[in-house]
């Protein structure tokens with residue numbers, strides 16, 4: 001029964017719509033969507049009623065309760081812990097509001113895209129792997145003597161691959177020379193990606209491979225430190241993929257342990273066949289992480305942990321790998337400077353030095369930019385404050401990601417047709 005008390009004059013017209021969920025044959029399917037773009041109804045000149053609109057930002061989970069209108073949907077935000085969201089009725093949610101439908105948002109994105117000034121791509125380079133004009137052609141060993149390079153260690157008889165200094169350095173120094181799609185030249189990702197991603201709850205069956213764990217963070221935030229600590233503590237559970245390189249094998253090294261040592265021709269062939277998640281050049285030699293190496297770790301029943309540049313996430317987002325992305329961010333300014341008082345940063349294969357103020361400023365700025373641009377892909381954000389505490393937290397996040405229910409894109413959970 002409807003009971004109203006108000007002081008109105010004139011005619012009030014009510015439109016009574018039967019409860020869609022109860023009228024058989026006409027039930028509205030509730031779907032869960034992750035927002036991949038930001039939306040503010042008060043800035044939307046097309047909104048039929050801005051005050052009834054619902055604002056959302058990238059990465060937020062929306063429960064779409066009504067899609068009967070082609071242009072405007074009704075949805076509510078599901079609020080939960082950043083990592084795991086329960087779909088149970090008890091989970092906390094906001095009031096429903098109006099949001100633009102996917103097609104409506106897509107046409108807005110297109111408008112936005114066309115209205116953007118033409119961007120000149122400065123990243124495009126010849127397609128051959130080696131021989132860039134700006135490449136520093138020095139022998140691989142010149143700055144990376146075998147003794148200095150051995151950051152990797154053996155724990156419980158298991159070799160920790162992927163921590164050699166040259167491998168870490170190529171990612172930093174050859175960044176400008178890489179030929180993946182260039183994030184700095186390309187238009188804002190939110191103008192091109194689908195505005196919503198339908199998600200569903202997924203629990204990994206014990207017989208299935210583990211989900212790929214991706215650590216993401218600004219250089220020097222501590223991604224390698226955390227990754228190494230985690231693997232050292234649990235070498236039989238966690239592993240990083242063995243990288244590939246064209247540099248010659250040195251005494252004491254084994255192919256498939258420190259690196260897969262391959263020829264430049266084979267490396268180039270693998271590049272052409274999209275076998276690398278990331279690759280690049282350092283001191284005239286090629287280094288890369290291949291999809292085969294990742295598969296190798298997963299097939300052995302271990303959890304594969306990699307750290308990649310943010311623009312490499314997209315190609316890794318597949319049904320097969322079901323990646324779980326953890327963004328490592330720096331703590332508050334004072335804690336960052338305090339915790340890193342005795343830390344040293346890697347400059348070259350031989351050199352390290354203490355953090356300087358400009359390193360902290362760079363780190364904070366880069367973290368902010370990564371978060372701003374890629375937050376829709378993060379499954380969890382971990383603040384790397386006190387190291388031991390961060391390691392413990394990282395361990396428990398990964399365990400939850402592998403063992404408990406998580407939201408993933410529906411396309412990753414659908415059975416093959």
Ligand SMILES: Nc1ncnc2c1ncn2[C@@H]1O[C@H](COP(=O)(O)OP(=O)(O)OP(=O)(O)O)[C@@H](O)[C@H]1O
Nearest residue numbers: 219220221222223224225339343344384385386387
């Ligand atoms: N929580 C922490 N507390 C104190 N020192 C830390 C912490 N995390 C990382 N460090 C130190 O900060 C320095 C940089 O960390 P690390 O080398 O892991 O950064 P990175 O993000 O992997 O960067 P790179 O791009 O240099 O590989 C290292 O000396 C590391 O030991």
